Amino acid sequence: MRVAFITDELPRPGTAGHxxxxxxxxxxxQGLGHEVEILLVGHRLPRPVEGYALAPVAGPHVRGFGGYxxxxxxxxxxxxxxxxxxxxxxxxxxxxxxxxxxxxxxxLGSFTSAADAAWCARxxxxxxxxxxxLDTIFRAPVLAAPGLSGLNSVLITHDLFHRRxxxxxxxxxxxQPAQLSREEETALxxxxxxxxxxxxxEAKIFADMCPARDIFLLPMxxxxxPAPPGIEKLPRRLVFIGSASLPNLDGLRWFFTEVWPRLRGxxxxxxxxxxxxxxxRGLPEGVTRLGRVDDISPLLHRASLxxxxxxxxxxxxxxxxxxxxxxxxxIATPASLNGFAPDAASxxxxxxxxxxFARAIVKQLSAPPPPGAALAYISRHYxxxxxxxxxxxxxxxxxxxxxLPTA
Numbered sequence: 001m002r003v004a005f006i007t008d009e010l011p012r013p014g015t016a017g018h019x020x021x022x023x024x025x026x027x028x029x030q031g032l033g034h035e036v037e038i039l040l041v042g043h044r045l046p047r048p049v050e051g052y053a054l055a056p057v058a059g060p061h062v063r064g065f066g067g068y069x070x071x072x073x074x075x076x077x078x079x080x081x082x083x084x085x086x087x088x089x090x091x092x093x094x095x096x097x098x099x100x101x102x103x104x105x106x107x108l109g110s111f112t113s114a115a116d117a118a119w120c121a122r123x124x125x126x127x128x129x130x131x132x133x134l135d136t137i138f139r140a141p142v143l144a145a146p147g148l149s150g151l152n153s154v155l156i157t158h159d160l161f162h163r164r165x166x167x168x169x170x171x172x173x174x175x176q177p178a179q180l181s182r183e184e185e186t187a188l189x190x191x192x193x194x195x196x197x198x199x200x201x202e203a204k205i206f207a208d209m210c211p212a213r214d215i216f217l218l219p220m221x222x223x224x225x226p227a228p229p230g231i232e233k234l235p236r237r238l239v240f241i242g243s244a245s246l247p248n249l250d251g252l253r254w255f256f257t258e259v260w261p262r263l264r265g266x267x268x269x270x271x272x273x274x275x276x277x278x279x280x281r282g283l284p285e286g287v288t289r290l291g292r293v294d295d296i297s298p299l300l301h302r303a304s305l306x307x308x309x310x311x312x313x314x315x316x317x318x319x320x321x322x323x324x325x326x327x328x329x330x331i332a333t334p335a336s337l338n339g340f341a342p343d344a345a346s347x348x349x350x351x352x353x354x355x356x357f358a359r360a361i362v363k364q365l366s367a368p369p370p371p372g373a374a375l376a377y378i379s380r381h382y383x384x385x386x387x388x389x390x391x392x393x394x395x396x397x398x399x400x401x402x403x404l405p406t407a
Contacts (some may be wrong), residue, residue: 002035006120006142007135008042008110010052010069016243017318018158021220022135022199025156026055028221028388032119039123041116041139045071048080054364060119081338104176106168106246108161109138111177116273121145131395134192137161142193154394155192157220160202161185167312192362194394199339216390219339222321222382224375227301236365238270239303239328241296241319247312250285252276252334255309258354260284263361268308271299297333304368305361308348309334320348325378327371331360341381 005011011022026036040059048071055062061073071077112120124132131152134140136159143153165180186209189195195210196218197203207215212396242248252272260270267288273296277289286382293299302308306323308330320340323330330336337348349364351357 001130001132003029003034003036003133003395004039004120004124004127004129005055005133005135006039006041006112006139007037008040008139009135010038010040010050010057010111011048011054017220018135021154021158023054024221025133025218025388028384029126030055037129040069041112042110043073043076043079043140045069045076047084047296048077048370049169053156056122060116075278078179103174107164107176108180109136109177111138112141114141116140117145120148124139124148124151125222125361129175136186137188138185140188140191152194152395153192153227154194154196154391155189156196157189157202157206158198160205161305164312168246171250171312175238181208183250189213195392196394201339205371215393216394217387217389218305218391219382220318220321221384221387222325222378223384224327224378225297225325226327226371226375231298231301233304233368234302235301236266236268236271237315238268239268239273239300239306240276240363241273241322243277247310248276249279250312251308251310251336252280254311255307255355255357256280256371259309259357260287260359262358263357265358266362268361272297295321296325297385300328303328305364307361308332309357310336321378321382323347325382327374329364329366329374331357333357341377343377343381345373345377347377 005026007022009019011026013020013023021124026196037057038055038057040057042063043061047060050069051067052069053067061071061076063070063072071080102320125147129151131154132148134142134153134155136157137155140155142148154282160178162182162185165175166391168175171326189206190210190213194214194216195206196216197206198219202216203215269288270291273290273293275292278291283289290299300323306328308317308320310317310333312335317336320330320332320336329349331349331351334350334352337350340346340348349360351360371405
């Protein structure tokens with residue numbers, strides 16, 4: 001089977017949750033013997049020349065050469081250079097520049113242009129894929145291009161963006177796009193033949209929004225990664241993984257203001273992994289910025305407990321699966337726990353108010369649960385087979401879905 005995966009970012013593990021899921025999907029498809037080509041739209045190539053070997057890449061503004069993706073559009077080249085320069089600046093200054101450029105505190109996504117959608121249609125006419133996979137509703141405009149409506153199509157939603165949009169706006173943040181209603185998201189999602197939701201609550205909402213479409217679950221698969229022999233945990237060490245996205249920074253600011261003072265004097269420390277640490281100024285004593293790391297496993301194996309203090313957000317927080325598959329329990333706010341498989345032996349401990357959050361941390365650190373419980377939860381609910389079963393059915397030849405309407 002030939003698969004065209006349409007996205008505006010190169011899928012990679014270990015950078016952001018949606019990119020890790022896209023990467024896992026492509027690896028799974030290739031493992032089954034399918035041919036996957038990435039159609040890269042938009043202008044988000046990290047560098048003018050980017051090493052990339054997961055799958056062949058083509059696009060209206062890039063060309064793939066061997067293991068490299070090369071920008072051929074002046075606009076992409078300029079933006080790639082600008083991003084490289086921004087990465088060299090202090091994180092807080094870079095965030096201010098980005099906010100000023102977008103006129104927003106949070107950017108949920110950018111819709112694929114009509115010109116890029118037309119390029120995808122022309123490319124599909126030549127390459128003749130059997131199925132289109134589309135990364136979020138922001139790629140859905142591609143399906144309006146002439147010649148693509150007859151192809152089998154799967155929208156990988158990653159989120160209910162109108163709900164995230166509403167939550168961020170309610171919290172007082174400026175959001176791009178400026179407007180995104182439930183009705184608009186319904187129209188965009190409904191262009192695809194199949195809709196993949198990453199967690200059960202969102203699957204139910206999509207089923208209500210798009211009752212004529214095939215809705216299925218597509219959670220991030222995870223494999224247990226137990227600590228190798230000889231690794232000892234650091235007592236009273238907490239860990240958090242996160243990008244510099246607004247929900248992460250908002251949650252950490254709340255944690256440092258409301259929860260951390262309640263933990264002082266108890267020898268508790270915290271490692272921040274990812275861009276969240278450099279993006280925050282004035283971290284309290286006991287908190288260490290580690291930034292991006294090549295291998296998070298040793299850090300997670302040595303930590304005693306994870307935290308997830310998010311106050312806004314939707315979708316599935318893939319970082320919590322990373323914690324659990326390394327044997328860690330997590331103290332988490334309700335907003336962090338949307339969509340996880342219910343289980344009496346879940347490794348996620350909900351804590352709403354700051355005092356409850358602090359008490360839960362102290363309690364768990366005083367008697368850390370054995371890692372086997374978290375590893376068993378991952379095995380029960382997030383193996384590759386269960387995670388990708390719905391996608392496997394959606395990829396069946398179209399005759400198996402004759403009752404489904406075309407987009």
